[in-house]
Amino acid sequence: MSRTRQPQPRPRATSAMAHPSHDSPARAPRRSPAPPSDVTRKHFVDLSVVLTGFDDAELWGTGMVEPYLDWLRSVVGDQRTGDLLSAGQAAIDAAGGKPAVLERLVLMDILEDDTLGPLARNLVVLWYLGQWNQLPADWRDLHGASAIDQTCIISPEAYTQGLAWKAIHAHPTGAKMPGYGSWALPPVGAEGGA
Amino acid sequence: MTLPQGSYDAVIIGAGPVGVTIAKTLTDQGKRVLLLEAGRASGLSYDGWLSYVDTYRSALVKEPNSPYPPNANAQSTYGQDILNLHKRVPILSGYQVEKGPLAFGSTYLRSLGGTSLHWLGTCPRMVPADFRMKSEYGVGVDWPLTYDELQDYYCKAEWMLGVSANKEEQEHFGIWFPDGYDYPMERIPPSYSDTVYAKGAARATVRLGDREYGMSVTSLAQARNSVPRAGYTPRGAVGAPHVGQRCEGNASCIPICPVQAKYSALRTLNEMDANFYTLVTQAVASRLLIGENGRISGVEFKRYESEGSTQYATYTATGTLYILAAHSVESAKLLLASGAANSSDQVGRNLMDHPFFLTWALNPTPVGAFRGPGQTSEIPSFRDGPFRSEFAAFRIDLGNWGWDIATFPPNSNVQIAASQNVFGRKMRQQLGDQIPRQLRVGYVMEQLPEPANRVTIDREFMDPIGCYRPVIHYNISDYTREGMVSANKISNALFRAMGIKDDDIFTHFTPDSPGYMTYRTREGEVVPLSFYGSGHHMGTHRMGVSRTDSVTDRHSRSWDHENLYVVGCGSMPTVGSANPTLTAVALGLMAADDMLTQLG
Numbered sequence: 001m002s003r004t005r006q007p008q009p010r011p012r013a014t015s016a017m018a019h020p021s022h023d024s025p026a027r028a029p030r031r032s033p034a035p036p037s038d039v040t041r042k043h044f045v046d047l048s049v050v051l052t053g054f055d056d057a058e059l060w061g062t063g064m065v066e067p068y069l070d071w072l073r074s075v076v077g078d079q080r081t082g083d084l085l086s087a088g089q090a091a092i093d094a095a096g097g098k099p100a101v102l103e104r105l106v107l108m109d110i111l112e113d114d115t116l117g118p119l120a121r122n123l124v125v126l127w128y129l130g131q132w133n134q135l136p137a138d139w140r141d142l143h144g145a146s147a148i149d150q151t152c153i154i155s156p157e158a159y160t161q162g163l164a165w166k167a168i169h170a171h172p173t174g175a176k177m178p179g180y181g182s183w184a185l186p187p188v189g190a191e192g193g194a
Numbered sequence: 195m196t197l198p199q200g201s202y203d204a205v206i207i208g209a210g211p212v213g214v215t216i217a218k219t220l221t222d223q224g225k226r227v228l229l230l231e232a233g234r235a236s237g238l239s240y241d242g243w244l245s246y247v248d249t250y251r252s253a254l255v256k257e258p259n260s261p262y263p264p265n266a267n268a269q270s271t272y273g274q275d276i277l278n279l280h281k282r283v284p285i286l287s288g289y290q291v292e293k294g295p296l297a298f299g300s301t302y303l304r305s306l307g308g309t310s311l312h313w314l315g316t317c318p319r320m321v322p323a324d325f326r327m328k329s330e331y332g333v334g335v336d337w338p339l340t341y342d343e344l345q346d347y348y349c350k351a352e353w354m355l356g357v358s359a360n361k362e363e364q365e366h367f368g369i370w371f372p373d374g375y376d377y378p379m380e381r382i383p384p385s386y387s388d389t390v391y392a393k394g395a396a397r398a399t400v401r402l403g404d405r406e407y408g409m410s411v412t413s414l415a416q417a418r419n420s421v422p423r424a425g426y427t428p429r430g431a432v433g434a435p436h437v438g439q440r441c442e443g444n445a446s447c448i449p450i451c452p453v454q455a456k457y458s459a460l461r462t463l464n465e466m467d468a469n470f471y472t473l474v475t476q477a478v479a480s481r482l483l484i485g486e487n488g489r490i491s492g493v494e495f496k497r498y499e500s501e502g503s504t505q506y507a508t509y510t511a512t513g514t515l516y517i518l519a520a521h522s523v524e525s526a527k528l529l530l531a532s533g534a535a536n537s538s539d540q541v542g543r544n545l546m547d548h549p550f551f552l553t554w555a556l557n558p559t560p561v562g563a564f565r566g567p568g569q570t571s572e573i574p575s576f577r578d579g580p581f582r583s584e585f586a587a588f589r590i591d592l593g594n595w596g597w598d599i600a601t602f603p604p605n606s607n608v609q610i611a612a613s614q615n616v617f618g619r620k621m622r623q624q625l626g627d628q629i630p631r632q633l634r635v636g637y638v639m640e641q642l643p644e645p646a647n648r649v650t651i652d653r654e655f656m657d658p659i660g661c662y663r664p665v666i667h668y669n670i671s672d673y674t675r676e677g678m679v680s681a682n683k684i685s686n687a688l689f690r691a692m693g694i695k696d697d698d699i700f701t702h703f704t705p706d707s708p709g710y711m712t713y714r715t716r717e718g719e720v721v722p723l724s725f726y727g728s729g730h731h732m733g734t735h736r737m738g739v740s741r742t743d744s745v746t747d748r749h750s751r752s753w754d755h756e757n758l759y760v761v762g763c764g765s766m767p768t769v770g771s772a773n774p775t776l777t778a779v780a781l782g783l784m785a786a787d788d789m790l791t792q793l794g
Contacts, residue, residue, distance in 0.1 A: 053619035103618060111615045121612045124621065128608045131254070156251035164604040167625040170564035173595070174250055174446030177453075180420075182443050183566025183594065184383040187630055190560045 033073045036066075040085065044069045047088030050106050051120060052127045052163055059127075062161040067154070068126055075132070075149050076119060084110070084119050115143065128167070130158030196474050197497075202228040202513035203793055205493055207479045207528070210308025211775055212762045212782040213519030214462040215354055219786035221470035225793060228511055229463075229471060230495055232268035232478040232520070233305035237460050240433035246311075247452045258301055258312040258729065261450040265501040267659050268304040268478055290523070291655050291665040298668040299709050300547050300727025302521050306475055307459040309521070309729065310775070312449040314568050315417040315456045317357045317776040318589065319348055321367040321578050324770030327642075331583040333673065334642045334768040338739045338748035339784075341368070347780035349375055352415075354779060355457045356429060358382050359415035366412075367578040378426035381413045382441060385594045387561040387633070388413075388571035394692030395573060400684050402581060409575040409688065411592065417457035417776075418447070418567060430454060432464045445595060447568050474511075476500075479520065480661050482532035482758070483510065490516045490534070490758045496659050504658045515757050515789055518735075519782070522764030523664045526649045526734040529745075531662055535735070535752040535760060540745050542650055544643035544733035546769050549670055549709070549725035551588075551637040551678045553685035553701040554600045555694050560630035563596030563603075569636075570594060576684070577771050586640040586677030589771040590684070596632035597700075599726060603629050635688070637681040639725070640771050641674050643733050670725065675713040678723050730774050734764040737781075749788035750781060757792070759785050 036044070045056050045065055052059065059065060073081045087110050095102035110116045118139045126132055134151045135143075153159050160175040169188040171178055186193035203225040206213045217227045236242040250261035257273030264272075275288025283294030292298060302309045322341035327334035349372065352359075358379035361371045392411040400407050418441045419428040430438040431454035438453035447456055454461070463473070477495045485491030493516060498506040518525045526542040529535045573590035581587075596603050604625055611621055641647075647669060651662040682701065689699050703710060707724035714720050738744025741753035750765050752758040761782045763774040 051617050053617075053622035099619075103620075106617070107615060111617065117615075120617070121615070124612045124617045125608060128612075128621070128625075129605055131605075133609075151254065153252045153254055156248040159251040162604075163622075164608050164625060165564075167622045168564065168604055168629040169560075169626065170562075170630075171445070172251075173256070173564060174247060174444050174450065174452055177442040177444040178565065179442055180440040181383045183385040183562065183570070185562075186386050187560045187562025187565065189630060190386065190562065193560070193562075 033070060033078065036069055036073070041065065041069065043085040043089055046092055047085055048123065048127060050088070050092075050102060051124050054163055054166070062163075064127075064158060064161045067158065068123070071126070071132065071154055072119070072123070075146050076143070080119070080143065084116050087113070087116055115139075126154070126158070128162055128164040130154060130160075130162045196472060197509065198228050198474060198511045199472060202226045202472075202511070204228070204515040204517055204789065205230065205511050205513035206517045206519055207493060208232075208308065208518070208520035208524070209306050209459060209463060209473070210519060210521060210762070211310045211355070211459045211462070212778050213308070213517070214459045214466070215351075215779050215782045216517055216519065216761065216786045216789070217471060218462050218466050219783060220789065221466050223790055224470060225790075227471040228513060229473045230477040230479055230493065230511065231306050231473065231475045232524075233265060233303075233475065234501065235306040235473075235475040237305065237307050237311060237458070238432060238464075240431055240437070243431065243433070243454065246450055250446070250450050256449065258449045259303055262303055262305055262311065263501070265304070267476070267498040267501055267504065267506070267657070269657055269663070270303050271301045273301060289657075289663055291652075291663055293665060293667045295669050296709065296711065298545070298547065298666045298727060299725065300729045300731060302523065302729065302731060304521070304524070307463070310458040311460075313729070313775060314448050314773075316569070316591075316773040317352065317355060317359075317415045317417050318572075318772040319364065319369050319415075320770045320772040320777055321369055323367065323578050323582075324768060324772070327582070327768045333583065335738070337767050338737055338744075344780055344784070345372065347783045348776070350783050351776055351779040353378050353426070354462065354783070355417040355776065356419060356426075357415050357417050357776070358420040359413065363412045364415055366574040376423055377415065379420045379422050379428065382416050382418055382420050382567060382570050384413050385562070385566045385570045387563070387594055388592055390557060390561050390692065391571070391592050391688070394688055398687045398691035400687040402680050402683065403584070405581075407575065407684075409573050409590075409684070411571050411573055414569055414572045414591070416567065416570075419455040429461050432460045441567060443566050445564055445566060445568075478659060478661055479528055480508070480531070482516065482528065482534045484532070484534060484755065488755050490755050496661070498659055506659050514793060515759065517789070518758065518760045519762055522731040522734045522762050523649050523666075525760055525762060525764055527651055527662050527664050529735065529760070530649075530651045535745055535754050535758060537754050538741060538743055538745060540736060540743060542734050543645045543648045544736055544767075545647040545649055545666070545668065545731065546641040546643060546733040548638045548728040548730045548769065548771065548773070549641065549674060549678075550728045551639055551681050551723070551725050552600050552634060553637075553682060553689075553699075554597045554632065554634045555689045555700060556628065556698040557631045557633050558693055558698075561633060563594070563630050563632045566594045568593065568595060581680070584676065585680060586674045587771045588640060588677055588681055589638040591636040591638060593634040593636055595634070596629055597634045600634055603632065633689075635685055637678070638728060638771050638773070639674050639677050639681070640769060642671060643736065643768060644669075644671060649734055670711065672713070675711070675723060676715070678725070679713065679715055679721060728773070730763065730769070732763040732766045732769050732774055735760045736767040737765045738767060748784075750785035751788060759789065761785050
């Protein structure tokens with residue numbers, strides 16, 4: 001009526017959006033992978049810092065480093081996880097501490113890579129929303145389809161630790177409540193706000 | 195397993211807010227009550243409640259029923275079954291069968307406590323003119339009672355539900371309060387965002403027809419705990435009363451308040467004297483038995499073993515009075531299935547909702563989206579006026595949760611950005627820049643009673659334990675569509691007065707929008723529109739002055755069966771723009787007085 005323009009394109013029809021389900025897809029019992037090595041854990045955090053824009057202390061503070069690394073290894077296996085983390089380390093080494101260079105390398109070498117790109121995009125969404133998106137059909141045809149590769153919020157904690165809520169200076173709805181009357185205060189960025 | 199013990203003074207079907215209000219009133223007077231509830235009782239323990247909260251957190255789509263696990267034997271419709279499916283009516287995938295032409299975009303919940311588990315808690319009174327639409331504006335029908343006659347029951351209902359408001363802010367269009375009366379709790383503090391709207395509204399004017407209108411923002415009455423006034427003690431969570439003594443700002447009222455600072459019927463149930471009632475859950479009423487002289491002689495119900503099994507046993511419960519409080523759709527269904535109370539042919543007809551029309555924009559500066567209850571203030575300025583002979587009235591709700599159901603932030607923003615390879619610092623900055631500035635206004639639109647908008651039953655559509663599924667026929671008339679066109683003009687005037695540029699007004703409707711439809715205005719322009727359901731199913735067993743065109747009298751008592759009452763939002767002959775639970779509870783209290791007279 002008043003506008004025909006949209007702020008952004010319509011959401012890409014992920015399976016989650018096209019077929020939302022009230023009973024989240026079966027979160028089948030996960031194979032518990034062997035504990036990751038300290039190096040793997042560090043490499044996972046290093047890559048996650050670049051992918052999320054949050055620093056390592058903020059990421060560790062969510063309590064989700066281990067669960068997300070475990071999830072990734074359970075869904076795509078140690079080899080594919082290793083490939084992704086190695087590519088992350090290579091970009092970090094090549095960037096020589098320059099953030100803009102690092103972001104360009106991660107974009108070109110990881111996000112735009114047919115094999116690693118879907119994994120990296122999924123990690124961004126996982127960190128921001130606690131949601132895993134089922135990998136694209138052509139990716140699964142090429143690299144194997146895991147039974148647990150289903151679109152879902154991977155746990156109640158994953159939802160409450162979603163970084164999107166921090167990015168918008170709010171709290172996850174239905175958790176971490178800020179207290180009676182807090183909503184009357186000026187928000188971050190408003191006149192009189194924090 | 196609890197089963198009925200002997201005969202009762204009253205058999206109440208449905209443990210939602212109206213059913214338990216009546217149960218509480220009767221048991222307080224020492225009457226023996228049987229409560230039959232189709233759903234499960236998981237909410238009665240606080241651990242059970244927290245399991246709902248976890249289910250909500252893990253749900254991909256956080257729609258109104260998402261915290262409450264599906265139950266094949268007492269089904270509810272889930273949002274995804276009906277959203278955006280208007281193009282494909284009939285819709286058979288959900289519990290409610292949608293025959294169209296538009297999908298009825300609202301859901302309700304069959305569980306102990308009913309839909310009060312997921313309601314928002316908004317409790318405005320109806321305005322006096324809402325009760326006499328035919329005499330005032332020549333549309334709809336008049337009620338068999340007036341605002342003044344409902345006054346005492348409104349006051350009782352507000353104390354029953356625990357409503358927070360300041361009465362001087364609620365005196366719109368002739369709404370009045372008795373001397374010395376006030377709401378049990380002070381108003382919920384308005385959000386920062388409300389203050390931004392208020393500045394704009396004070397400057398905004400809009401021309402509708404040949405009249406110029408202004409508008410103003412005021413706080414909204416809500417059944418949500420705030421600071422109590424003298425004589426009232428806030429009630430916290432059932433099973434954990436120290437929790438939820440104040441609203442804590444979880445910003446998830448729909449679908450669940452984790453701390454139960456928002457009223458639910460579980461609270462009233464918890465306060466009933468256990469010596470005087472029997473509660474039987476997993477008990478689906480399947481037929482009313484009609485005895486001599488047209489009196490109801492029993493209720494046949496099916497008690498299933500679990501939601502995972504279709505095993506059930508059939509029982510009959512008996513009492514002196516029978517009170518049907520199963521939800522406006524379920525109650526109509528049961529009456530139709532029983533061939534009861536329908537000599538007027540009005541059972542199931544006149545189904546109404548408040549179609550929820552949305553507009554949305556970006557404020558120049560952050561307003562703090564996603565903080566506080568879903569809405570804390572409203573613009574009541576269009577709840578009444580001479581325009582109602584031409585088009586629908588509406589309340590204007592000022593949302594506190596960004597664009598919420600218009601675009602589903604922050605999920606949609608993250609998914610879209612990630613699909614475009616946005617990541618890292620840019621993702622964080624992009625979300626932080628846009629979402630805190632999101633404004634979303636909701637217009638709670640009036641609908642008129644129309645006989646073709648109705649609930650029916652059909653042997654083709656049965657549930658696993660042999661009960662009928664509701665079959666819904668629904669459309670929105672030009673009266674309401676014209677109201678939406680006016681609402682959009684008001685929205686643009688408001689946003690512009692707030693200093694928002696046209697490029698930052700994002701309201702748009704496409705064939706992909708939920709509830710998409712078009713409308714040819716009186717000027718001959720064809721405009722797209724869209725609506726969501728408000729979850730306010732009303733009108734399906736309306737009260738009236740005559741047995742020829744209504745199902746019950748003003749006391750909600752059936753014209754056809756003197757010991758049967760049919761209560762709930764289905765009793766309302768017209769709906770104005772007030773969220774209906776408060777009015778339904780007030781009507782239930784009025785009915786309960788009549789029951790006590792009958793019981794002696």
